Amino acid sequence: MTDSADNKIDYSKTLNLPQTDYPMRAGLPKKEPEIIERWNEMNLYKRLREDAKGREKFVLHDGPPYANGNLHIGHALNKTLKDIITRSFQMRGYDSNYVPGWDCHGLPIEWKIEEQYRGKGKNKDEVPINEFRKECRDFATHWVGVQSEEFLRLGITGDFENPYLTMNFDSEAIIANELMKFAKSGQLYRGSKPIMWSVVEQTALAEAEIEYEMYESDAIWVKFPIASQKDNSGAEKEELVRLSKAIEDTDGWTGDGELSDAKEKYLLTDASVVIWTTTPWTIPANRAVSYSSRINYALFEVTAAEHDFGPQAGDKLIFAEKLATECFEKAKLEFKKLRDVSADELGSLTLSHPLRGHGGGYEFDVPMLDGDHVTDDAGTGFVHTAPSHGRDDFEIWVSMRNELEARGIDASIPFTVDDQGFYTDDAPGFGPESDGGAAQVIDHKGKKGDANKRVIAALIERDNLFSRGRIKHEYPHSWRSKKPIIFRNTPQWFVYMDKDGVCEKGTLRDTALAAIEETRFVPAVGKNRLRGMIAGRPDWVLSRQRAWGVPITVFRNEETGQVIPGPDFEKSDELSKRIVDAFKADGADAWYSEGAKERFLDGLVEDQQNWQKVDDILDVWFDSGSTHAFCLEQREDLKWPADVYLEGSDQHRGWFHSSLLESSGTRGRAPYNAVITHGFTMAEDGRKMSKSLGNQMFPQDIIKKSGADILRLWVASTDYQEDQRIGEEILKTNIDSYRKLRNTLRWMLGTLAHDEGEKIAFADMPELERLMLHRIWELDKLVNSNYNNFDFKRITRGLLDFMVLELSAFYFDVRKDALYCDGPSSVRRKAALQVVGILFDRLVTWMAPILPFTMEETWLSRYPDAQSVHLEQFRGCSDEWRDDALAAKWKKVRQVRRVVTGALEIERREKRIGSSLEAAPVVYINNQELSAAIKGLDMEEICITSDIMISAGAVPDDAFTLDDVAGVAVVSQKAKGDKCARSWRVTNDVGTDPEFPEVSARDAKVLQELKQLGKL
Structure with a gap:
């Protein structure tokens, strides 16, 4: 065809310009549901399992969210990370099956049903327990369905048709059986300790169910008068008083000898030890005062007082020397130091209770105890010790019990506060028999009662209040009701942490600590955090006083205290089997059915009347800590232990923690080989998201506006191991990155429309193509190593930079002339097309775990007869492509360019x-x-x-x-x-x-x- 005026050539038609129907605008909110529908029609999950059959298993075990509401941004982060991991291992030659799960028991769901009851004026206690439990089950079932749809819309692939649920009958049976394993090995016991108690929710709480909020507390400084002092010669206060009188009658006393020593002693016996506390209501439960032999203490005398109440001139008081000035200034007192007070002297003191004489019940001696938990960072250097209401208080009291009893001190622990926050008869002058009736610490709405006010008034009356004030500080609240909790002594069911010989490696604590050493942590700091929690935690409290959950399936003999199943009961296995079989058939409701006691005990014990069926339920953390037993061990498509557990960093005290203890106590090791933790998602300005601040972002809104792949790109781009931020501007950055990525893919698809599959030998390729193959070889190492290291930010950043900076802005830019203009026989053009094809196959499969919708659309645009990109494997790279010298050379070339x-x-x-x-x-x-x-x-x-x-x-x-x-x-x-x-x-x-x-x-x-x- 001749180029003439009469027959002009349209040169654009002679060029190999990109040709593709792949749209520039993604339209993800509309496109993604169409892709999901296609996956459903082809049953992609089933196809993945069929394709992977026989491969080595890789199992990420899902930590169960609560089935009680729509998903929040933290769920989106968590599930997307899990999906990236399972997809990446699936596409690298593993059978990487993901089974989602839900935590269906416990207070979060029970609380919702109770709220509905209160709204209708119904009383939970008037409803048969199994009827109430059915409502809880129905509620959980509804939200499992809702959350499943929301997870699927996020692009999560897993066995959503057969998830694990803690409320499934088989699950409940195995949870009960796991509990009975602890009972049969002698690790379970009933004891009395101060535990975190929610008056609002009427149940014990675990540390994982607590959050700390700012709270204004009453702060008081209280005088404990010294009742007696035992010196080295055995002299008591009366003798020291006699000697002091002799001093006063002695003319020309020089301060030497026996009388001098007596004078120094007498200065203490006329003094008071001062404590500080932000819980005045615990004073009636005081049984000791703790000090530290590492702290310097001194005796001080008040020289002048601004007020005519409280301490007055001449009063003698003992403080940690470092804190004395602050305390005296707080009380507006002038003072002078008389002398140092040694730890030996403090240990020799016996104090009077500051409420002695009030209500007739505080006449006992109050000993001084040397405690490691005492510091001089704040307060007075002395710790008011109420073993009913504090963990450290309890531990030091119990550790000293034998010595205290040898001294004639009653070492029993009082129950001063009941489950509704009222004082009991163990708090004389404040209990039911007192004037005005029982004082209350916290009421059923979480508000302060009158306990502090009445205790402070009694201290003033006894002239033992040194000073008072208010302090704003972090205080434990229930994360469900958002109301403050209290520590109170109450009978509960515990698992020993330090009982020897019950685990393969000694104690449960030793076994768990050894398991931590054998576990991989990402990030590594998680190891120290979990180890510290296990090393310092008290015995594991399992019982909750609620209705919706798996019961503590044991019987207790009210006369002997024996627990069955148990190590000393010959028919423990038969009893356990009966309970497990019943639960498999009828669920845990079987425990609460009429005649349950007889059903389980008939023929196993002689006198059923003495056996109490325990109706407390298990802490839900025991439920979730048992998921490895009723999910991993029971499914043929999974394995035990799991390769990975992944959750938020708060789960060091939650699911990671309970799973470790449960598995260590029953199997001698952790149920996981690796633990990955992510941080929390904050608002764009770094503040915590909250409804009141109006800075919340919901995954549903982001998906509706921009698409799930934009949200997933944010997840993969962020440093999830730390707290992350999200907001409109941050999402705009991700949208811009996505647009550039999509344009690069679109150009590749358009260019590859001209690819006829002709191959050029590597040795015959131009340098520029060999450079690109070297870069692909490098990226292959980066991608695979960082998928193994769970570092998705490095993958995403590396691939985005490569596609935008090295491909679009360099290689494709340079090669457009050859690709568009060179003739069919051009080796340069053929090599470039071949390399673009290699780039496409690797980039799309590498990014498929991160952007499953976009990469599915992209793959099918290139290979319309393919089933799915997610059924593909990552492509390998030939070591022949590696050419470090060429890469170094072209680094210089690009500098000139x-x-x-x-x-x-x-x-x-x-x-x-x-x-x-x-x-x-x-x-x-x-x-x-x-x-x-x-x-x-x-x-x-x-x-x-x-x-x-x-x-x-x-x-x-x-x-x-x-x-x-x-x-x-x-x-x-x-x-x-x-x-x-x-x-x-x-x-x-x-x-x-x-x-x-x-x-x-x-x-x-x-x-x-x-x-x-x-x-x-």
Whole structure:
């Protein structure tokens, strides 16, 4: 076809321009549901399992969320991370099955049903327990369905048709059996300790169910008068008083000998020890005062008082020396130091209770105890010790029990506060028999009662209040009701942490600590955190006083205290089997059914009347801690132990913790090989998300507006191991990154539309293609190593930068001329198409775990007959592609190119040229390494200019340079010649082929080839 005025060629039709139906605008909110529907129709999950059959298993075990509401942004982060992991291992040769699970028992759900009851004026206690439990079950079932749909919309692939639920009958049976394993091994016991108690929710709480909020407490400083002091000679206070009287009657006393020693002793016996507390209501439960032998104490005397109440001049008081000034100033007192007080002296003191004489019940002695938990960071240096209401208080009291009893001190622990927050008869003067009735610490709405007020009034009456005030501090609250809790002594069911011989490695604590050492932690700091919690935790309290959950399936003999099943009961296995079989048939409701006691005990014990069926339920953390037993061990498509547990960092005290203890106590090791933790999601400004601040972001809203892949890209781009931020501006950044990524994919698809599958041997490829294959080899290592390390940010950043900076802005930019304009026989064009295909296959599969919707759409656009990108495997890379020397060389080449493109950018900005093809710059290179690097290369093609001249001459003063590229300067010039109508290059050979006078010689040759092939 001749290029003439009468028969003009449309040169654009002779170019291999990108051709694709792949849209530039993703339209993810509409497109993603269509992809989900396709996955459902083809049953992608089933296909994945079939394809992976026989491969090595990789199991990420799902930590169960509560089934009690819509998903929040933390759920989206958590589930997306899990999905990326399972998909990445599936596409790397593993059978990586994901089974979602839900925590269906416990207070979160029971609380919702009670709220509904209160709204209807119903009383929970008037409803048969199994009827109430059915409502809880129905509520959980509803939310499992809702959350399943929300997870699926997020792009999560897993066995949502057969998830594990803690409320499934088989699950409840195995949870009960796990509990009975502890009972049969002798690890379970009934004891009395101070535990965290919610008056509002009427149940014990675990540490994992607590959050700390700012709270204003009454703070009081209380005097404990010294009742007696035992010195080394055995003298008591009365003798010291006698000696002191002798001192006063002695003329010319010099302060020597026995009388001098007596005077010093007497100064203590006339003094008081001062404590500080933010829980005045615990004073009736006080049984001791603790001090520390590491702290310096001193005796002080009040010299002047601003007020006529409280301490007065002449009063003698003992404080930690470091804290005395602050305390006296608080009470507006002037003072002087009399002398130091040794730890031995403090240990010899016996105190009077500050409420002695009030209500007739505080006449007992109060000992001084040396405790490691005492510090002089705040307060007075002394710790008011109420073993009913504090963990440290309890531990030191119990540890000293034998010594205290030998001294004639009653070492029993009182029950001063009941489950509704009222004082009992163990708090004389404040209990039910007192004037005004029982004082209350906290009421059923979580508000302060009158206990503090009445206790403070009694202390003032006894002249034992040193000072008072208020303090705002962090105080434990229930994370469900958001109300403050109290520590109270109450009978509960515990598992021993330090009982020897019950586990393979000694105690449960020892076994759990050994398991931690054998576990991989990501990030590594999680190991220290969990180890510290296990090392310092008290015995595991299992019981809750609620209705919805798995009961503590044991019987207790009220006369002997024996527990069955138990280590001393010969028929324990039979009893356990009866309970497990019943639960498998009827669920845990069987425990509460009429005749349950007889059903389980008939023929196993002689006198059923003495056996009490325990109706407390298990802490839900025991439920979730047992998921490994009723999920991993029971399913053939999974394995035990799991390869990975992944949850938020708060689960060091939650699911990671309870799973470790449960498995260590029953199997001698952790149920996981690795633990991964993520941080919490904050608002864009770094503040915690809250309804009141109006800064919450919901995954449903993000998906509806932008699509799930945008949310997933945010997850993969962030450092999830730390607290992350999300907001409109942050999402805009991710949307922009996604747009660039999609445009790169779209260009590749359009270009590959011309790929006819011809292959060029690696050795015959141009340097630029071999460079790209080297980079793919490097990226293959980066991608696989970081999928193994669960570092998705490094993968995402690496691939995005490669696609935008190295492909779109460099390789594709350079190769567009060859790909569009070269003829069918061009080796350069064939090699470039081959490399683009290699790039496409690897980039799309590598990113499929992160952006499953987009990569599915992209893959099917290239391979319409394929089933799914998620049924593909990551492509390998030949070691032949590695060429470090070539990469180092081209790093230098690109430095030269950067100076050229920088100079041309100025020319475009000043509108002296329209495109770089109008330029013919002169490049001055006075750097031998850079000169050697570009030698033999077509720098016109690399810099996308029509001509270029390389010079080693003197650099003109007006040449363009970059500070970080030494020895390179550029003088911009316009290209000379005519513009080719086909390639737009400006050359001197346009029109040399008379048949095609408007194009360059190169383009005319291509047109001749096309003509011969009948394509023109």
